[in-house]
Amino acid sequence: MKLQIALDRLTKEECEYTISEAYESVDWIEIGTGVIKEYGMEIVRSFRSKYPEKTIVADMKTCDAGAHEAKQVFEAGADITTVMAFAHDKTITDMQKEASDYGGRVMVDLLGVTSQQRVKELVDLNVDLVSLHFGKDMQQEADMDTGLFSILQDYPELDVAVAGGVKLETLPALLKHNPDTVIVGSAITKSDNPGWVSDQIKGEMDRYERNYAIRSS
């Protein structure tokens, strides 16, 4: 299970400070949409060169011009880029083609998707990596149990990243769904001690995974 740190609404310097503190526990470094729109591809190139051994997720949230935006961001050094689930199928397949050329991956952002129909269409397009967003009002344990995960229940082969206000307190409810990647933003980036918080979160994820393996064996 991977920990993806979402760097959003931060200056470049704040991003770098957070990464330096959380470096050991973080697997995937997400450059948030607002950060990309602030600094452009230069920040992707910079993070690629600064953190060569980490997976760089550029949260491009592409809606259109898939080939162009995928080429742009893979060229800058991203390993993974994102596209909105509601984009045209061609936008998504054009990005997949670029990803294949560059050895990258495309993560489909399921923001706003509430039915299995679109998920089925995405799987039919050979989408293999998606992200689920929980709104701020949906982060109660009860909602997590009955919530958005249900649209994915028929597709256990999908690689699933989950975002949306994840913090240490709400992590156990989330882990029960056994996501492949947990995306954490402000719980780490706005913390007084980002290194400690990310260590705790990653530790909890590792514990859950070990117990899950034991129960499944």
Add this chain to the structure above:
Amino acid sequence: MKLQIALDRLTKEECEYTISEAYESVDWIEIGTGVIKEYGMEIVRSFRSKYPEKTIVADMKTCDAGAHEAKQVFEAGADITTVMAFAHDKTITDMQKEASDYGGRVMVDLLGVTSQQRVKELVDLNVDLVSLHFGKDMQQEADMDTGLFSILQDYPELDVAVAGGVKLETLPALLKHNPDTVIVGSAITKSDNPGWVSDQIKGEMDRYERNYAIRSS
């Protein structure tokens, strides 16, 4: 009727060359999504200071984090920013609030919207400016007559900008729908003579408007 030049898939230097050539005929300068993602807010600030008397449309294509992205781009000097129609209502209303604070406007990008239902919801949110996109396969006259404009027919009060492969040859079919703004990209930016093409397009728009006024009077 306004002419909006869409600067997409261009370097900053190519954008500036195009603007210098097309300056007189262009009303709104659109900084395309890919250009924003390449250069960040710096290019918005730069164009704001270089072209103080033109309306700057930053095609942010915001999907989420509306307040943050609107603040970011209005702060950088944009007059108008864009949000996807499929974003959450709160994303749109958060942007409208920022627009009101900064004296800017929000243009809702109707990409992917095919029913009147979402248009009605947007109007209920006090949206007053939208953009319609025609795909490359929809630019035949026949399709334009029966096409996407129909989702807007009950809302004549909406300020409508139309994009999608508009060129001199297809302009008459488009003008029949009497859009408020015509968005032109590669027909100008990829032309050997962007100044001449934009003058021709603007001239055709002006002629149409005069004839329309005569017929209506």
